[in-house]
Amino acid sequence: MADFCSSCKKQITNLKGTARLSCPGCGKVDFIRCMGCRANAVRYVCHECGFSGPN
Ligand SMILES: [Zn+2]
Numbered sequence: 007m008a009d010f011c012s013s014c015k016k017q018i019t020n021l022k023g024t025a026r027l028s029c030p031g032c033g034k035v036d037f038i039r040c041m042g043c044r045a046n047a048v049r050y051v052c053h054e055c056g057f058s059g060p061n
Pocket residue numbers: 011012013014015016039040041042043044
């Protein structure tokens with residue numbers, strides 16, 4: 007299964023420096039962030055609870 011960055015939708019399967027985290031709002035959704043989005047603090051939004059943020 008391919009993994010995609012939650013912010014920019016880039017495929018990150020073979021990229022290093024990506025981060026996964028559970029939604030701080032609801033804990034049901036896993037976000038994946040590529041190194042570029044982490045470096046630029048690109049925002050993400052949870053489709054379950056609406057939480058958004060760079061952290
Ligand atoms: Zn990204």
